[in-house]
Amino acid sequence: MYYGQPLFTGEYISDHFDYKKRELLNQAQHLIEDNNSEMTEDQLANKIISHASMKPLAIDFDDVDKAITPAKIFVRDYERSVEIDGVQVVFTYPFKGDSCLFRIQPTTKSSPLHGIVSNGSVSIGVKCHNDIEEIRREMKAQNGLLRKYVEWQRADIERYNESLRNYVSDVVREKQKYVDGIKRLKDQL
Numbered sequence: 001m002y003y004g005q006p007l008f009t010g011e012y013i014s015d016h017f018d019y020k021k022r023e024l025l026n027q028a029q030h031l032i033e034d035n036n037s038e039m040t041e042d043q044l045a046n047k048i049i050s051h052a053s054m055k056p057l058a059i060d061f062d063d064v065d066k067a068i069t070p071a072k073i074f075v076r077d078y079e080r081s082v083e084i085d086g087v088q089v090v091f092t093y094p095f096k097g098d099s100c101l102f103r104i105q106p107t108t109k110s111s112p113l114h115g116i117v118s119n120g121s122v123s124i125g126v127k128c129h130n131d132i133e134e135i136r137r138e139m140k141a142q143n144g145l146l147r148k149y150v151e152w153q154r155a156d157i158e159r160y161n162e163s164l165r166n167y168v169s170d171v172v173r174e175k176q177k178y179v180d181g182i183k184r185l186k187d188q189l
Helices: 013-035 041-052 099-103 132-188
Strands: 005-007 065-077 080-096 113-118 121-128
Touching (some): 013 041, 013 132, 080 132
Antiparallel strands (some): 005 113, 065 080
């Protein structure tokens, strides 16, 4: 039995990126309207990119706090479940980054990971028999899954950040044309 709530199971990361790009359109238009030709298109693009780029989660896997406590576990015996004594094992890692990223699904995914995110740390764990080999195997699997999810999400975020330069440059250029067209119309009135 796993510890906590499902992680990386909320909105798809591609939907999150689409939302951020829609925000860029509004931000670009407001910046250009307020710019009064003070910043070049490149400077405007850089300003927008600095707000729109994302930082992936950075988990410090070397700084782990390990806890083990007595717990009741359920085992199945043919037709019924029986509650027996076991242990709950929890590994807690500090992280840097936006905790909301733990709710966003990367494009690559595997079996669900469970945990608790709180105050700059993520905790993963299991409830199992009081057997060191089972504990090691289960925690190694959970730790590996956390590493995979963070790496998959990092790759998605890096691709998104790389795509921003061309996308934002095109948006700024188009919005600049639009705003310039409105100014010309105003001058013709």
